[in-house]
Amino acid sequence: MLFLIIALGAGLILAAQNAINAELSACLKSPIAASFLGYIVGTLFLFVLTIIIGDFAKIADLFSAPLWLLSGGLFGLVFVTSCIILFPKIGAVETVMLPTLGQIVAGMLFETVGWFNVDIIPMTLLRIVGLIVLLLGTYIAVVLATQRKTLASRTQNNQTSSRLVLRLWAFGAGVLCTVQSTFNGQLGSLIDSPTVSALWAFVIGLIVLVFLKPNTWQVFIRGVKMPQSWSAGVAGGTFVTLMSLLIPKLGPGLTVSISTLGVMVGAMLVQQFGLFKSSRQNVSVTQVIGILIMLSGIILIKMF
Template sequence: MLIYLVFAVVAGFLLANQNPINADLRKIVGSPFLASALSNFVGSIFLGIITIIVSHTLFPSWTFITGEPVWVWLGGLLGGIYLTSNVLLFPRLGAVQTVILPILGQILMGIVIDSFGWFGALQISLSTFRFIGILITLVGVLIAVVLPSLSGKSQAKSSSNETKNLLVWRVWAVIVGGLSAIQQAINGHLGTLLHNPSQASFVSFFLGFLAIFLVALIVDRRLPKFSELKKAKVWNGFGGILGALFVLTTVLAVPQIGAGLTIMMALIGQIVGSMLVQQFGWWRSLRYNIQRFQVIGVLVMLLGIVFIKFL
């Protein structure tokens, strides 16, 4: 069990590094959709190689595909929405908020999934401790997100339009976090149905690539230019691999330690990773010193997670 806990934490840390890598790729190709499509394409190839090595086949049988409900195949689409949203959110909200706000959505949606047993998850009732945990987590988000914003206003005033735009992006960040929780639950269930975690991860990632690629063609009406790709660094391709490893790890961990514990441990890794990315400006991202409000807020959120998942 310990090894799966460690896997989940490391996967969350890697996912926090995916955001700035893909954000930098967006600057190179000039489109969040093309950047997401390229990231998913690299991740699909990575998972495809692993799947062929492990199981000598890529896709499940047609009988299996037609015999399962449609929602089993939605994990890749939701993952594509989450990935593209992070590319858009990162330059607007910064590394920490881009992770913390989706975390709130993941926790809230994870509780709904557990309470009703959606997507093949084990049904867990909403206890008093879990409800207290939700309230504590909300307080942590307010401390980590709102207080630093208020303190920043003393240094620079923001226009009302900028404030409204930030609010819209923050709300969307919470929503995509909920979609991410649904994705993890669906992918975990798909891995159980297929009895093949690597194949389930590949199918999810590949479907996400197809969805993002079609959107990119419709919106941008072009493919990435070779002259643009020549400007990319080798590590600009790591985003897809990191995302693929995250999906693979969650598919492996969910059947072993449960969806709730997997999400929680991955969230801890994401929080730590995002704070380090912001502090040191990794992957050509802007450097911001971590504020004490953010540290306090994260610690309060972790306390809330403990109430939700352990008490």
């Protein structure tokens, strides 16, 4: 029960992180710069946490781990940066729901096929029905809700195809998030430290960001004074650490499913009340119905 509550909390943290990162990106006028600030603060936070809990010596165990397990941070970087870019374009709810759909589908695939050393869970009729219900809920919450808004104000002509691309991008980002969480979870289990596993993921992402943004140090001096940088970094470090802890205990499918509830509730609160200076949009009845149907699908997939 405790791990389920932690997974729920991890989802709430991710929803808040997405909104904070989007606000930071708007302030710095660069999603890459926002990612860089979040990663450098997250790396510092996890480094200090590793020392405090006495796991510093376990960093040496990273060098004996398989190379593929060490690559989780790269997938996480793509996921975080994608969410920062997509948040102002498709809104808080869709930025959560579509990656979440990608995470769940990827988790089911990994468990069915046994990829990446994941324990195999056979595909049953109930799981297939659950997936269909999940897809139906996503269609209602994302497509139908948007169509109703478009009918109310017909100012968008050529945005349908571009919005489809953005939604596919969000779905793919969710798949990469599951890959990252699976890799980090197995790495944390191998070296007996989810904190060191999360720290390594942040270090890898930070190294890549340094090369992507030559003037990052100038941005750092400006951005480090912003409270959003510290909030985003700590939230990101906490989320990755919790996922690294939970996946070996609950499995990738159940971990993603339970955290999904927290993410969805958090995203709806952010959108409804305009939290973290995000654009305020009323959550529609259609979105609520779609989300409830999605949750029903998750229960069918994971609980029975």
